[in-house]
Amino acid sequence: MKISETKPLKIVQVLPALNSGGVERGTVELARELVRGGHTSVVISFGGRMVDGLVADGSEHITFPVHRKSLWSLLQVRPMRRLLELLNADVVHVRSRAPAWIVWLAWRKMDPATRPRLVSTFHGMYSVNFYSAVMARAEHLIAISDCVKKYIIRNYKAEESRITLIPRGLDPAAFNHDACTPAWKKELFEQYPQLQDKHIILMPGRLTRWKGQEAFLEMMSRLVRLRQDCHGVVVGDAEPGKQHYFDELLAMRSSLNLDNAVTFVGHRSDIAQFYGLASVTCHMSNKEEPFGRTVPESLASGTPVVAYDRGGASESLSAGFPQGLVTPDDVVSFAARVDDLIDADAEIKLPENYYLSSQLAATLGVYQRLLKKRWGEVR
Numbered sequence: 001m002k003i004s005e006t007k008p009l010k011i012v013q014v015l016p017a018l019n020s021g022g023v024e025r026g027t028v029e030l031a032r033e034l035v036r037g038g039h040t041s042v043v044i045s046f047g048g049r050m051v052d053g054l055v056a057d058g059s060e061h062i063t064f065p066v067h068r069k070s071l072w073s074l075l076q077v078r079p080m081r082r083l084l085e086l087l088n089a090d091v092v093h094v095r096s097r098a099p100a101w102i103v104w105l106a107w108r109k110m111d112p113a114t115r116p117r118l119v120s121t122f123h124g125m126y127s128v129n130f131y132s133a134v135m136a137r138a139e140h141l142i143a144i145s146d147c148v149k150k151y152i153i154r155n156y157k158a159e160e161s162r163i164t165l166i167p168r169g170l171d172p173a174a175f176n177h178d179a180c181t182p183a184w185k186k187e188l189f190e191q192y193p194q195l196q197d198k199h200i201i202l203m204p205g206r207l208t209r210w211k212g213q214e215a216f217l218e219m220m221s222r223l224v225r226l227r228q229d230c231h232g233v234v235v236g237d238a239e240p241g242k243q244h245y246f247d248e249l250l251a252m253r254s255s256l257n258l259d260n261a262v263t264f265v266g267h268r269s270d271i272a273q274f275y276g277l278a279s280v281t282c283h284m285s286n287k288e289e290p291f292g293r294t295v296p297e298s299l300a301s302g303t304p305v306v307a308y309d310r311g312g313a314s315e316s317l318s319a320g321f322p323q324g325l326v327t328p329d330d331v332v333s334f335a336a337r338v339d340d341l342i343d344a345d346a347e348i349k350l351p352e353n354y355y356l357s358s359q360l361a362a363t364l365g366v367y368q369r370l371l372k373k374r375w376g377e378v379r
Contacts, residue, residue, distance in 0.1 A: 009367060010040040012087055012116065014103055015095040016067035018048035020267065021206075022293045023095055023123045025050075026168050032057040033360045042087060044099070066099035073102055081106035089116045091367045095123060100134045117370040122148050124290045128155045140366055142166050144291045145312035164366050167316070168291055169359025175300040180276025188277070192263055195277075198231035199342050202278035202303075204271055204294045205285075207238040207246050212284030214252060215331055219282070221256040222335040230342070232262035235274055275301035279342045283307035283317075286329065292316065296354040304346040306337045320350035 011034055013027050028050055031041040035058035042060045045051075046067040055061055064083070065076055080102050084092065092107065094100040100120060107118055120138035125148060135141070136156040141163045143149035149165050152158050189196045201220065205211040213234060220232040238246040246264070253262050268274065275281060281298035283289075283305060292313030298305045299320045307313045308328040317324050324341070326334045352358050 007368075008038050008040070009034075009091065009364075009371075010042070010087070010089040011367065012042045012044060012084070012089040012092045013095060014044045014066060014092065014099045016098055017046045018043070018050040018054065018061075020049070022168065022291070024048070025293075026123075027095060028054050028057075029169070029171060029356060030360065030363065031059040033356060035059055037360070042089065044083075066102055069098045073098060074105070076102050077105045081109060084110065084116065090371060091119055092116045093119045093121065094135075094138065095121050097126065097132055097135060100138075101131075104134055104137050117367070117374070119366060119370070122152055122290075124148070125151045125288070140164065140370055142363070142366065144168050145315050147288060147311055147315065148290050164362065166359055166362045166366075167296075167354050168293055169356035170293075170297050170300055170354060171356045172300060175272050175275065175297050177276065177302045179272040179301060181273070184270065184273050185277065188273075192265070194260065194263060195231055195233065197229075199227075199229050199279040200274075200277050201230050201232045201338060202235065202274055202281045202298070203232060203284070204235045204274070204281065206236045207234075207249065208242065209245065210285055210287050211236075212282075212286050213249055215284045215286065215329070215334075216282055217249065217252050217256055217258060217262065218331050219284070219335045219338070220258055220262055222332065223338055224258070224261050226335065226339050227342075230261070230279075232258070233274065233278070234262065234264045235266075235268050235271060237267040272297070272301060275303050278303050280338050281305045282334075282338070283313050284334070285311070285313065287311075289313050296320065296350055299348050299350045300354075302346075302348060304341045304344075304348065306334060306341065308334075316350075316354060320354070321346065321348050 015027055018024050031043055031054055034041040044062045044064050046065055047063045051061050094103050107115055118138045119140050120135045121142040122135055123144055126132035136158050143152055143163055143165050149163055152163055203216045223230055275298045281303050283292055283295055288311035290312050295305050295313045295316045304321055304324055305317055306324045306326055307317050309325040310328050326337050
């Protein structure tokens with residue numbers, strides 16, 4: 001189903017904020033493509049640095065305090081109900097637990113004959129409790145990977161017929177072989193001359209313990225013993241209040257004698273260019289990750305990925321570049337695999353369902369089927 005073939009819809013997405021992260025990027029990308037397809041896109045959040053781009057792409061943004069994980073958020077239920085009635089949308093799509101509670105409590109008191117259809121996306125394997133269970137109260141659920149879908153069925157007892165597996169889609173215009181231009185590389189090397197004439201081993205992701213930056217440093221200490229032509233680059237900044245973890249990583253880098261072999265570049269908006277620059281991208285999360293967006297992004301950019309064989313990252317890597325899979329937590333094998341791939345001719349074939357066009361068609365299919373049920377077109 002192409003967007004242009006569907007009846008124009010009014011879609012409201014709700015999430016806590018629009019600062020950074022995979023959920024936020026996915027929301028903005030879906031909003032942009034909805035507008036391109038002739039639909040009306042509205043996003044409700046507490047705001048953030050991605051709002052300006054969202055609005056510039058044609059969506060409406062409504063600032064609303066849906067971000068607080070607090071009982072005080074219940075005071076927002078009535079205002080949310082009034083807002084939803086005013087918007088008169090076809091579908092409301094919730095993407096996080098705190099806003100899902102506000103939206104669901106508001107939605108359930110609306111007229112069933114006229115209220116919007118309610119969809120939720122499980123972006124993670126949430127802790128199993130009453131608070132998280134609100135995500136399963138939507139009329140239809142979207143799982144971003146097969147492991148997430150199985151998790152929903154196992155822990156929330158949701159019928160499989162209410163769940164659609166839709167991997168996060170990436171934009172081929174953003175992630176491709178040509179993103180890393182000579183002009184961009186020249187500017188980067190002027191800022192970080194230590195990267196020039198090196199094989200870049202990329203570690204993207206916010207700085208948090210479960211993302212595996214410590215394992216990456218251990219891996220790099222082994223890799224540089226095998227060869228001297230590599231340089232590790234960590235892209236991402238520390239989460240709010242977690243600056244101490246960055247300090248720990250810097251201390252660990254020094255203790256491993258990697259000060260001249262690993263560079264932290266902080267938060268960057270040019271991650272697509274870094275994929276193109278890299279010889280290998282690493283995914284080293286120390287627990288099962290719901291999706292692992294960096295894996296298909298790097299593969300779409302033509303850069304091989306090495307990742308532990310678990311979670312959503314394993315699913316996309318198995319589909320596009322199975323040679324990159326390594327036994328979980330085996331840093332020695334990980335370093336050896338990176339070493340092998342640096343000089344190898346990688347054959348990468350990322351399936352179409354990992355691209356934005358496929359995600360959009362599948363998501364619109366969920367919306368349309370729900371609306372058809374209301375219109376009596378599907379019994």
